[in-house]
Amino acid sequence: MKTPHVLTVAGSDSGAGAGIQADLKTCSARGVYCSTVITAVTAQNTVGVQGVNIVPEDFVAEQLKSVLSDMQVDVVKTGMLPSVGIVSVLSQSLREFPVQALVVDPVMVSTSGDVLAGPSILAEFREELLPMADIITPNLKEASALLGCQQLKTVSDMRSAAKLLHEMGPRYVIVKGGDLPDSLDAVDIFFDGQDFYELRSSRIKTRNTHGTGCSLASCIAAELAKGSSMLPAVKVAKRYVETALDYSKDIAIGNGTQGPFDHLFRLKSNVQKSHRQVGFNPSDLFLYAVTDSGMNEKWGHSITDAVKAAIEGGATIVQLREKDAETQKFLEAAKACCEICHSHGIPLLINDRIDIALACDADGVHVGQSDMPARVARTLLGPEKIIGVSCKTLEQAHQAWIDGADYIGCGGVYPTNTKANNLTVGLEGLKTVCKASKLPVVAIGGIGASNAGSVMETAVQNLKGVAVVSALFDRECILTETRKLHAVLKKAASMTIERTH
Numbered sequence: 067m068k069t070p071h072v073l074t075v076a077g078s079d080s081g082a083g084a085g086i087q088a089d090l091k092t093c094s095a096r097g098v099y100c101s102t103v104i105t106a107v108t109a110q111n112t113v114g115v116q117g118v119n120i121v122p123e124d125f126v127a128e129q130l131k132s133v134l135s136d137m138q139v140d141v142v143k144t145g146m147l148p149s150v151g152i153v154s155v156l157s158q159s160l161r162e163f164p165v166q167a168l169v170v171d172p173v174m175v176s177t178s179g180d181v182l183a184g185p186s187i188l189a190e191f192r193e194e195l196l197p198m199a200d201i202i203t204p205n206l207k208e209a210s211a212l213l214g215c216q217q218l219k220t221v222s223d224m225r226s227a228a229k230l231l232h233e234m235g236p237r238y239v240i241v242k243g244g245d246l247p248d249s250l251d252a253v254d255i256f257f258d259g260q261d262f263y264e265l266r267s268s269r270i271k272t273r274n275t276h277g278t279g280c281s282l283a284s285c286i287a288a289e290l291a292k293g294s295s296m297l298p299a300v301k302v303a304k305r306y307v308e309t310a311l312d313y314s315k316d317i318a319i320g321n322g323t324q325g326p327f328d329h330l331f332r333l334k335s336n337v338q339k340s341h342r343q344v345g346f347n348p349s350d351l352f353l354y355a356v357t358d359s360g361m362n363e364k365w366g367h368s369i370t371d372a373v374k375a376a377i378e379g380g381a382t383i384v385q386l387r388e389k390d391a392e393t394q395k396f397l398e399a400a401k402a403c404c405e406i407c408h409s410h411g412i413p414l415l416i417n418d419r420i421d422i423a424l425a426c427d428a429d430g431v432h433v434g435q436s437d438m439p440a441r442v443a444r445t446l447l448g449p450e451k452i453i454g455v456s457c458k459t460l461e462q463a464h465q466a467w468i469d470g471a472d473y474i475g476c477g478g479v480y481p482t483n484t485k486a487n488n489l490t491v492g493l494e495g496l497k498t499v500c501k502a503s504k505l506p507v508v509a510i511g512g513i514g515a516s517n518a519g520s521v522m523e524t525a526v527q528n529l530k531g532v533a534v535v536s537a538l539f540d541r542e543c544i545l546t547e548t549r550k551l552h553a554v555l556k557k558a559a560s561m562t563i564e565r566t567h
């Protein structure tokens with residue numbers, strides 16, 4: 067299988083917010099392989115650039131040859147090119163090993179104001195590299211340096227600059243306005259030789275903008291490598307930077323004025339941020355409370371009050387099962403319940419709705435046999451979230467285990483009104499599934515204080531607790547009912563311990 071491949075020819079940033087490191091992270095975030103030819107090693111942090119060590123041009127040439135002669139590179143992206151020799155070695159290599167597209171980020175000045183490539187390279191840049199480029203991505207200072215003109219101060223200046231730069235040979239130009247003074251939005255001007263596009267996004271209020279330029283260019287390169295055409299690639303890249311900045315706006319790395327952002331936020335968004343100890347603990351299944359909007363409505367309970375009462379009464383895990391809720395209302399309720407559960411160290415799962423679980427950063431989901439398959443849910447939710455699956459048979463239990471679930475819910479143990487047309491498996495069915503299951507099991511279906519003892523006293527292996535809807539929530543006082551059930555479960559557990567000792 068051919069993997070989309072970007073080669074970045076750029077400098078190393080020891081602080082890892084920009085340069086080679088930003089390129090590697092951006093391409094990884096976008097699902098594209100990234101090889102690296104290093105042109106300079108910088109000593110750099112959130113304060114600025116303390117030192118630059120330029121790699122000799124012969125050795126840059128050797129790296130280029132190693133990669134281009136062997137690997138199928140789709141797109142080359144350039145960043146810091148600190149010497150005339152390096153620019154010319156690169157142009158030669160590209161003539162020898164042509165690629166599908168060339169993205170040139172004409173890095174000269176960092177946002178911190180430090181010079182990364184001096185004016186001596188400008189002539190070589192204009193004559194050799196710009197005519198070969200599919201797109202160039204200067205910031206305001208770089209655009210004026212390339213044009214040898216005054217500082218750019220307005221969006222209208224940016225348009226004129228884009229047009230003049232286009233005359234130097236690149237097929238497309240984007241002039242980045244990240245550093246535009248007094249601008250509420252982050253405005254970039256894209257020019258395709260004919261039309262101008264004003265690309266706007268909200269300006270994220272953050273100090274963590276170090277490396278935005280490198281990341282924008284790498285993301286454009288990554289999208290092109292995947293087969294995108296230029297304007298869509300640029301739009302995706304802009305949105306990627308905006309989203310990453312928004313996600314990272316409060317992170318604190320370094321003491322300087324220019325912090326790095328988190329390129330791989332998508333991976334992190336699957337990591338639990340709650341106060342709960344990360345990971346699933348099967349003993350959490352002991353008293354599993356499953357909410358029901360209809361019952362809450364009937365008794366005039368708000369969902370948050372219902373969840374609070376269940377937790378106070380001894381629930382060890384909560385699942386929100388809101389079959390008829392409107393999405394926006396459900397999300398609001400889920401966020402509120404998440405806060406309540408987490409302040410008590412209790413995991414919160416969402417029935418069926420992976421989207422809601424992701425949006426409120428719940429601890430996981432519970433899915434039925436006809437919902438999203440557990441394997442797909444696992445891919446969407448990442449490795450750390452809790453996934454439970456309803457199973458009635460050995461085969462289903464086995465599949466849940468193969469699919470990467472954490473527990474199974476087995477039932478209906480007793481007849482129930484909560485679920486229409488639900489097959490009752492009985493205590494025998496429960497026992498059969500529990501014995502064969504490789505996953506911990508919670509029993510469900512028609513269970514309450516009167517029969518929870520009998521369920522738990524089966525003491526069958528893997529059975530960790532009972533899941534309850536009506537017996538807790540179709541009642542006037544949820545707290546009292548939960549306490550009652552908790553006492554029954556405690557008693558059953560102590561009897562089981564006595565018997566097994």
Ligand SMILES: Nc1ncnc2c1ncn2[C@@H]1O[C@H](COP(=O)(O)OP(=O)(O)OP(=O)(O)O)[C@@H](O)[C@H]1O
Pocket residue numbers: 084175176177204205206242243244245252253254267268269270271272275276277278279280281282304307308311
């Ligand atoms: N605060 C911000 N909020 C949203 N987008 C931003 C912000 N700052 C910069 N951008 C966007 O990030 C991209 C890079 O722009 P910028 O002008 O900062 O490049 P640069 O100076 O080359 O970056 P750097 O030198 O930090 O790598 C542009 O698309 C710009 O609009």
Ligand SMILES: Cc1ncc(CO)c(N)n1
Pocket residue numbers: 076077078079084085086108110145146173175176177182276277278279280
């Ligand atoms: C190595 C390197 N390349 C590019 C930039 C531009 O942000 C930087 N600060 N450092």
Ligand SMILES: [Mg+2]
Pocket residue numbers: 177205244245275278279
């Ligand atoms: Mg900038």
